[in-house]
Amino acid sequence: MEKDFNKFMSQLSETNATLDFYSDFKKIRNNVNNIAISLNMLNFLLGKENLREAVTALWVRDKSAFNVLDILIATRRKDRKKFIDNDGKAYLVSSLFTSVDGVMKFLEETGLAEVFTNKDVNDLVDYVFGVETGLDTNARKNRSGDITETLLHRILNTNDIIHRMEVYSSEFPEIKAVLGEDEKRFDFVIKTKQTTYLIELNYYSGGGSKLNEVARAYRELAPIVNGVEGYEFVWITDGEGWNSAKNKLAEAYNDIPRMYNFTTLPEFLEEVKQEMK
Numbered sequence: 001m002e003k004d005f006n007k008f009m010s011q012l013s014e015t016n017a018t019l020d021f022y023s024d025f026k027k028i029r030n031n032v033n034n035i036a037i038s039l040n041m042l043n044f045l046l047g048k049e050n051l052r053e054a055v056t057a058l059w060v061r062d063k064s065a066f067n068v069l070d071i072l073i074a075t076r077r078k079d080r081k082k083f084i085d086n087d088g089k090a091y092l093v094s095s096l097f098t099s100v101d102g103v104m105k106f107l108e109e110t111g112l113a114e115v116f117t118n119k120d121v122n123d124l125v126d127y128v129f130g131v132e133t134g135l136d137t138n139a140r141k142n143r144s145g146d147i148t149e150t151l152l153h154r155i156l157n158t159n160d161i162i163h164r165m166e167v168y169s170s171e172f173p174e175i176k177a178v179l180g181e182d183e184k185r186f187d188f189v190i191k192t193k194q195t196t197y198l199i200e201l202n203y204y205s206g207g208g209s210k211l212n213e214v215a216r217a218y219r220e221l222a223p224i225v226n227g228v229e230g231y232e233f234v235w236i237t238d239g240e241g242w243n244s245a246k247n248k249l250a251e252a253y254n255d256i257p258r259m260y261n262f263t264t265l266p267e268f269l270e271e272v273k274q275e276m277k
Helices: 005-010 025-045 051-073 093-098 100-110 112-118 124-158 173-179 209-226 240-255 265-276
Strands: 082-084 090-092 164-168 185-191 196-203 231-238
Touching (some): 025 051, 025 124, 051 093, 051 100, 051 112, 051 124, 090 093, 093 100, 100 112, 124 185, 124 196, 124 265, 196 209, 209 240
Parallel strands (some): 196 231
Antiparallel strands (some): 082 090, 185 196
16 A cells, blocks of 8 residues: 555544543552551641641651651652752752751741641641642653553454564564664564564654654664564554654655554554464
């Protein structure tokens, strides 16, 4: 079938997001449960008119409860967030959780003291569940790749196409020989009676300089793989993010024989099924 780049571009999908893409509530729930005891202890501070007195009482009882304060401003200790004090020096936010004075400074200067005193929040466990849901949006980029891999995995299974995922080039001596020291991990591998297909898969809903680099890299990789008898390089990509790198994608499309989006993918799958008979 004759290749038509303009048609290929018109077929790019607007999104690959399923409803479970937006929030990973299992992870959110686990994150909250891991600190729920400390958060329930901090609930003691809510509505107290004399906040320092309440902080001191809790500090004497169990000062470790304050170690989770940073999540209340949507930061994590592992991120080692810093702030600038009046002296112009930078300090770790978590360094404030080592004394009552430090805790009070944190509560007062972040605005949480007023939130606590006014009881704008009734339960810190529920509050942090909301914070974690917001922070989880940062993980969507990684989930996008996972969703795309899961989609292709399901499609291949539906078509009864045996495949492997995340396979290193070192498993194929002929490919290793031409790649040299540059070990490559392929997202999918399909082996038929005639050909071993080494497949790269990605989806880009947004643009960026990375897309140009990806197109260039695969344009260089394809002829190397295709030059080895019995192997073919396949690139499956989709997403409207490619509109920002259309020229580079066009170059790759013209140079890579087997390049598909999810609309044209059935063409490839039919060939594979024929080769498996």
